[in-house]
Amino acid sequence: MLINELPDDCLLTIFDYLNNLDDLINCYKVSIKWSQLIVKRTKKVKYLLESYPENGDCVFHRGTEPIDGTCLSTLFPTLKFAEISYGLNEKVKYKDIVALVRNQESLEGLTGAYASPLFNHPEMVSFDLCMQHIGSSIKQLHDVCDLASFRRNAHYFPNLERLNIDDCLLTIFDYLNYLGDLINCYKVCIKWSHLILKRTKRVKYFTEENLQMDHCVYHEGEEPIDGTCLSTLFSNLKFAKISDGLYKKVEYKDIAALVRNQESLEGLIAWSPFKHPDKPEMTSFDLFEPSMQHIGSSIKQLCGVYDLASFQKYAHYFPNLERLKIISESQYYDGPVLEKLKIIELGLRSCGGLFIVHSFQVMDSCPNLQSAHIDVNDRFFVDETIKLQYLQDLVISTYNDCENSWNDFERLLKKYPNLKHLALRNLWQITDEHIEQLVHILPNLLLLDVRYCYGVTQRAADYVQSHCKRYGRSIKFYFKDNTQIQSDWPQLSTKFERISRGFDFMKHCFLKDFLRLPHLLIPIDY
Known part of the structure; x- marks a missing residue:
């Protein structure tokens, strides 16, 4: 006898x-006869669970292998208790889960980590309305993962007798800011992985050090971790630091996937970005390969560029750069014009026996530049035919007995007629006579800082005071006292910070040495 003849x-x-x-x-789909019998069987089901049931009133949905869920609302019309888990979401389409819940007239208990998203799923804008007719019957609601969503929809459940909210776990996870801890928790179970995702989607800053900031995760140390989930965990970063230490913790392909996945990345600190220390075949950080082009247009700050040649070759990938820091061997710049650049920090070094640096020639390709911090170690190239009308803040520091004469500096400063704030540091060439010439060269000057220029004396200070009185100008002049400038300009910071709040060169950069400049300037509105 065949089974169908029973x-x-x-x-x-x-x-x-x-x-x-x-x-x-599967049995429901065999034939019309079987489908009718399966419907009779499932009408007796009271509990739809993820785990294995202990009695005949239960059906379980363990595993994530996809199934056809279009018949769920037909099969289970009399459920008392349903576990709407993330596993069920993997098996069945969302619309079929919603149809199942809509169809329940006697549902009293609802649990599962996926129960909360039912109330605010972006594709189901009317789901709140369809819950009204079943909400009054529900007496138990378990594993709600979003207190804010529940608060908006609580009035649908006037007869609740038991409520479990996972905001406690989320609150605990919010205190985790070490990358290794977050990844370990992500792997515990499906429920934890989705809660960790909620936590990490709020992360804006991905750094090496623990900066003790809101929305920040750090990855210090070199202990290896599984980085395959990085691009999943962090999809809304604004600023990221890709350090040598991260290379040792995570495989290169996972770092590249992380950066590729960012749609809103605006700041990038990429120490050794153009040559991986352990993989010489990695000639660039993959920011400069075609697959990375789509993120280049969003980046506004690029810090830690160590190869001017590579940057100028690929600079067109970054049309919206507003701040750039390069520490590199010098060479003549013939890359694209950086139209939107506002702040530049250059530490170019002479090399190859040329004994010349091109820092100011790079600046010539930044027509709207407002602020610059330049560190030079040799004679610099000056093109007097190009002027930067918008440059207002300039810091120049030298070392190793830089051989530039005052004539070089005079030619240079005439390129920036609208300078308001000027700092010349460690320039042994500058004397009192040169200060007298300088105040005439720069008619809009408000602050002149020549501390550590030991050829300048009180005579220069007296001249500046006399000049201001004679021509009705106001110039704050500092040549030896560190405390006075900080007293007169308390808003200007001398504190070493890797990340500073506010896109403000004067506040966060002007009084600092080149190697103590912040890695990132975070706009106030973030």
Whole structure:
């Protein structure tokens, strides 16, 4: 006898032993006769659970293998309790889960980490309305993962007798800011992985050090971790530091995937970005390969560029750069014009026996530049035919007995007629006579800082004071006292910070040495 020739009562008895959702749905599809018998069997089901049931009133949906869920609302019209888990979401389309819940007239208990998103799923803008007719019957609501969403929809459940909210776990996870801890928690179980995702989607800053800032995760140390989930965990970064230490913790392909996945990345600190220390075949950080082009247009700050040649070759990938820091061997710049650049920090070094640096020639390709911090170690190239009309803040520091004469500096400063704030540091060439010439060269000057220029004396200070009185100008002049400038300009910081709040060169950069400049300037509105 074939199984299909068995009496209906016999088949129904067999189906009563089936409690795996996949098996029931497969049997439902065999024939019209079987589908009718399966419907009879499932009408007796009161509990739809993720775990294995202990009695015939239960059906379980363990595993994530996809199934056809279009018949769920037909099969289970009399549920008392349903576990809407992330696993079920992997198996069944969202619209079929919603149809299942809509169809329940007697549902009293709802649990599962996926129960909360039912109330605010972006594709179901009307789901709040469809919950009204079943909400009054629900007495238990378990594993709600979003207190804010529940607060908006709590009025749909006037008869709740028991409520479990996972905001406690989320609150705990919010205190985790070490990358290794977050990844370990992400791997614990499906529920934890989705809660960790909620936590990491709020992360804006990905740094090496623990900066103790809101929305910040750090990755210090070199202990290896599994980085395959990085691009999943962090999709909304604004600023990222890709350090040599991270290379040792995480595989290169996972770092590249992380950066590629960012749609809103605006600041990037990429120490050794153009040559991986352990992989010489990695000639660039992959920011400069075609697959990375789509993120280049969003980046506004690029810090830690160590190869001017590579940058000028690929600078067109970054049309919206507003701040750039380069520490590199010098060479003549013939890359694209950086139209939107506002702040530049250059530490170019002479090399190859040329004994010349091109820092100011690079600046010539930044027509709208407002602020610059330049560190030079040799004679610099000056093109007097180009003037930067918008440059207002300039810091120049030298070392190693830089051989530039005052005539070089005079020619240079005439290129910036609208300078308001000027600092010349460690320039042994500058004397009192040169200060007298300088105040005439720069008619809009408000602050002149020549501390550590030991050829300048009180005579220069007296001249500046006399000049201001004679021509109705106001110039704050400092040549030896560190405390006075900080007293007169308390808003200007001397504190070493890797990340500073506010896109403000004067506040965060003017009084600092080149190697103590912040890695990132975070706009106030972030």
